[in-house]
Amino acid sequence: xxxxxxxxxxxxxxxxxxxxxxxxxxxxxxxxxxxxxxxxxxxxxxxxxxxxxxxxxxxxxxxxxxxxxxxxxxxxxxxxxxxxxxxxxxxxxxxxxxxxxxxxxxxxxxxxxxxxxxxxxxxxxxxxxxxxxxxxxxxxxxxxxxxxxxxxxxxxxxxxxxxxxxxxxxxxxxxxxxxxxxxxxxxxxxxxxxxxxxxxxxxxxxxxxxxxxxxxxxxxxxxxxxxxxxxxxxxxxxxxxxxxxxxxxxxxxxxxxxxxxxxxxxxxxxxxxxxxxxxxxxxxxxxxxxxxxxxxxxxxxxxxxxxxxxxxxxxxxxxxxxxxxxxxxxxxxxxxxxxxxxxxxxxxxxxxxxxxxxxxxxxxxxxxxxxxxxxxxxxxxxxxxxxxxxxxxxxxxxxxxxxxxxxxxxxx
Ligand code: SAJ
Numbered sequence: 209x210x211x212x213x214x215x216x217x218x219x220x221x222x223x224x225x226x227x228x229x230x231x232x233x234x235x236x237x238x239x240x241x242x243x244x245x246x247x248x249x250x251x252x253x254x255x256x257x258x259x260x261x262x263x264x265x266x267x268x269x270x271x272x273x274x275x276x277x278x279x280x281x282x283x284x285x286x287x288x289x290x291x292x293x294x295x296x297x298x299x300x301x302x303x304x305x306x307x308x309x310x311x312x313x314x315x316x317x318x319x320x321x322x323x324x325x326x327x328x329x330x331x332x333x334x335x336x337x338x339x340x341x342x343x344x345x346x347x348x349x350x351x352x353x354x355x356x357x358x359x360x361x362x363x364x365x366x367x368x369x370x371x372x373x374x375x376x377x378x379x380x381x382x383x384x385x386x387x388x389x390x391x392x393x394x395x396x397x398x399x400x401x402x403x404x405x406x407x408x409x410x411x412x413x414x415x416x417x418x419x420x421x422x423x424x425x426x427x428x429x430x431x432x433x434x435x436x437x438x439x440x441x442x443x444x445x446x447x448x449x450x451x452x453x454x455x456x457x458x459x460x461x462x463x464x465x466x467x468x469x470x471x472x473x474x475x476x477x478x479x480x481x482x483x484x485x486x487x488x489x490x491x492x493x494x495x496x497x498x499x500x501x502x503x504x505x506x507x508x509x510x511x512x513x514x515x516x517x518x519x520x521x522x523x524x525x526x527x528x529x530x531x532x533x534x535x536x537x538x539x540x541x542x543x544x545x546x547x548x549x550x551x552x553x554x555x556x557x558x559x560x561x562x563x564x565x566x567x568x569x570x571x572x573x574x575x576x577x578x579x580x581x582x583x584x585x586x587x588x589x590x591x592x593x594x595x596x597x598x599x600x601x602x603x604x605x606x607x608x609x610x611x612x613x614x615x616x617x618x619x620x
Contacts, residue, residue, distance in 0.1 A: 220287035247274035348380030357411035377407025423487035460529025462518025515572025
């Protein structure tokens with residue numbers, strides 16, 4: 209089987225790696241020339257365990273090629289971003305539409321087209337299907353079209369792509385069957401056949417479930433700061449109940465999924481999707497909550513920010529609330545940033561970041577922050593204070609004052 213994958217990002221590239229590892233010929237298409245040039249040398253641009261080795265071998269064996277333009281193939285998979293439109297929160301399908309149009313000259317009867325990008329309910333039927341129908345194809349007969357959302361955790365993408373169950377949403381049953389043959393090349397989880405619109409809403413709802421639960425944890429953190437209770441203890445105690453799983457509060461919700469997908473549902477039914485919107489608003493309010501508490505700890509001075517990725521142990525900083533927090537604080541404070549997972553000429557090491565700092569502000573739960581060099585920190589900071597918004601630091605020497613969501617009420 210030959211597969212052409214449009215978009216060589218966090219999902220497209222690992223997917224390409226798995227097809228090529230399973231002896232399928234793969235063409236990985238992207239609009240970024242530099243990325244294509246590097247991929248053809250076997251150099252990858254994302255931080256994700258296991259991918260680099262597979263791509264390197266696949267390039268050497270000539271089974272994987274990166275290209276700026278699509279090629280004829282048996283199956284086409286679209287894995288391009290779907291941001292939301294700021295004015296009305298609806299799903300911006302423009303990259304998906306452009307990707308579909310870009311493959312039109314290469315598509316032939318009998319091919320399977322799969323949209324993996326997260327899209328709002330009804331997008332496949334209302335927007336994507338007509339693109340191929342206008343080109344003269346009858347869907348379900350000449351061409352098979354399906355929406356098969358990815359559902360993987362960054363950092364564990366390879367494993368989850370292989371082992372997770374997969375939703376296969378066909379425009380018709382034939383479309384779903386054809387798409388399941390494509391994933392059958394490497395997926396070991398169940399392939400669950402359904403309609404495209406069910407697949408679309410299931411994917412959006414998975415991430416909404418998490419967003420709403422995180423909002424509940426964030427609201428709890430605010431309540432506890434107000435009424436003088438340790439929020440982290442409450443979560444630990446409540447979670448001993450066999451059917452309770454309170455999530456963790458934090459500086460806000462980032463990433464390309466949880467911070468976006470709930471809006472796709474909200475935009476479809478704004479009068480009805482009340483909890484979904486409120487959860488988004490609550491999570492969006494967390495950067496302000498962090499800044500307000502920083503101001504209570506120190507009114508001015510130097511802050512060493514630790515971690516700007518949207519989540520721990522990844523170099524992905526898309527939609528990261530850290531940047532909003534840094535922007536909000538930078539008027540009143542001198543900010544230096546240390547993030548061992550992100551290459552940025554403006555970022556510095558732990559030593560430089562903490563030198564003469566008045567506060568360490570932890571915004572991300574990278575493993576490196578679990579056990580910091582406290583001797584260095586005590587040497588560099590006159591009165592060492594840490595505000596850990598991710599509860600990654602469990603213990604500090606007695607000369608360091610640690611704030612987290614367990615004791616913010618002390619600042620009132
Ligand atoms: N976060 C919290 N508290 C928590 C959990 C997470 O504040 O208790 C924050 C994180 O710090 C981060 C954000 O939420 O800023 C999102 O992190 P995440 O790990 O929950 O989710 P993603 O965006 O990395 O991955 C999700 C996954 N979806 C679900 O778990 C339902 C993944 O399976 C999806 O494939 C991915 O979105 C996606 O592509 O949609």
